Amino acid sequence: MESGKHNITIENGSTFEMDLALTNDDDTTWDISGYTVDMVIRNLNDTVVLDCEDYVNIENTNHIKVDIPASQTVNIADTDGVYQIEIKSGVKEHSILRGNVEFVKAVIR
Secondary structure, eight states, X not given: OOOEEOOEEEETTSOEXXXXXXXXXXXXXOOOTTOEEEXXXXXXXXXXXXXXXXXXXXXXXXXXXXEEXXXXXXXXXXXXXEEEXXXXXXXXXXXXXXXXXXXXXXXXX
């Protein structure tokens, strides 16, 4: 299964939230109980900007919740990068979602 592609924008100093519901190709619920999830954001030089392992969780049996607090986004410079969300169970790894990420400065500080 190919991972989905979705570009995101994260505003510096703001909480970033994203919810994903996973389904199989036939639109049935993909039960990811027992899996772990990870998300990494890298700049275009392939340097890790933010390891989001502590901010991404599996909820229920087929939902992934991303909740990056403002305290983690506040000091990231205006930059472009890429991100990827993966789930793992034993030796099985699935890339769920990937795309470009843009960090932008907040207007009100």
